[in-house]
Amino acid sequence: MVKKINFKETSEKEINLYTCLGESLCAVQILEDALSHLIILKKTEPDQKKVADDLLKKQQFYTFGRAIKIAKDESLLPNSLETELSSLLKERNWLVHESITIDKNNYKTDSFFNELFKRTKSITLKAQKLKVSIELDLIEYSEKKGIDMSKVKNEMNKNYGLKF
Known part of the structure; x- marks a missing residue:
């Protein structure tokens, strides 16, 4: 076992990138x-x-993919939401399995960092919007079951600025 390794300090650019990856x-x-x-x-x-x-x-x-399949097979989601989740699944798989290792030759270049930054920010935004879409779908579903969702709607209005 190696006792001591001197690793290079993480650059500000790398810290920003890792923050974006973590956020996604x-x-x-x-x-x-x-x-x-x-x-x-x-x-x-x-x-x-x-x-x-x-x-x-x-x-x-x-897994996310299996959950989407269950929701689809059991018709638990509107088709548009199913489609958007399936699209994000591809992006999620890229993020987890390929985002850093896909282009090892250019890993430290500005263009690589910029592209990765943009793509991870896009994934983050899509995931956040889809979460809100799921919440809205659950509100509608719950109201059909006779459950008062006014408190939840008020919280969503505070947090997201949504008007009902």
């Missing part, structure tokens, strides 16, 4: 969690909290 990963994880909640809430009734909690624990281990 977090946004996608939060979206994945929202999708898991949607699936469970739509598969259970309001009085089945224990069943829903148990299912959610299992559901949260599924």
